[in-house]
Amino acid sequence: MVDSVKNRDFYTYRCQVCGFENVKKRIPHSSVPVAKIGDYGSNATPTPQIYTEAYAMISSRTISFAAASGSTPAKISDAHNQFGESHFKGGMPINVTTDSGINDGNYTIAAMGVLIGDLSLSSTDSLTTETAAAAGLVTIYRRFYKPNVTTGCPFCGTLNSKN
Numbered sequence: 001m002v003d004s005v006k007n008r009d010f011y012t013y014r015c016q017v018c019g020f021e022n023v024k025k026r027i028p029h030s031s032v033p034v035a036k037i038g039d040y041g042s043n044a045t046p047t048p049q050i051y052t053e054a055y056a057m058i059s060s061r062t063i064s065f066a067a068a069s070g071s072t073p074a075k076i077s078d079a080h081n082q083f084g085e086s087h088f089k090g091g092m093p094i095n096v097t098t099d100s101g102i103n104d105g106n107y108t109i110a111a112m113g114v115l116i117g118d119l120s121l122s123s124t125d126s127l128t129t130e131t132a133a134a135a136g137l138v139t140i141y142r143r144f145y146k147p148n149v150t151t152g153c154p155f156c157g158t159l160n161s162k163n
Contacts, residue, residue, distance in 0.1 A: 015153040022153060056139045057094075058086045063138035065103045065130040073110060073120045074127040076140075081117040086140075088114045093143040099136025102128050106143065 012021050062079040076096070088094075090111045097104050107127075113120030121127065132138075 018153060020153055053142045053144060055141075057088065057142050058082055059137065059139040061137055062132050063135060063140075064132040065127045065135065067127050067129045068123075073113070073123060074125055075121065076119040076127070078117050079132060083114060083119055084116040088119060090114055094119075095141040095143050097139045097141075098130075099138075100130065100134055102130055103135065 011023060013024055014021055058078070060078060060080065060082065064077050064079070066075045066077065068074040088109060090109055090113050092109045093106065094109060095106050107125045108122040110120045110122050113122075
């Protein structure tokens with residue numbers, strides 16, 4: 001018995017903006033990838049949402065803070081030198097919480113700001129100088145952007161392309 005092949009409309013749709021034929025389901029015996037589709041009501045890409053990871057990258061009572069001074073950027077220091085082992089990277093957005101609450105907030109690690117015992121922050125971030133004893137338990141989380149699940153039309157880039 002031979003399976004019947006469905007109409008091409010079952011597998012594809014036309015972009016309402018440019019008319020490009022997009023694939024919504026893999027056509028049998030085709031190497032054309034499946035396009036993710038969505039309808040956001042405009043041609044703009046939706047703004048990605050930021051969220052904080054649920055699991056801490058590091059949590060310690062040996063972390064202190066140093067305010068920026070002259071050309072020296074604000075720094076977060078760990079007396080146990082665990083930043084390298086915790087997989088911090090330059091440019092990474094982080095969220096800091098402390099028992100004292102003084103330096104709680106969102107920061108960005110500088111491009112070349114990761115050393116074994118120090119995290120240098122971007123020039124736009126500021127900290128208040130605080131010892132590890134005064135800060136108490138310091139927890140640092142990584143912050144992410146939620147990915148957009150839609151790529152839209154591969155030809156014109158619009159997200160409002162689905163029928």
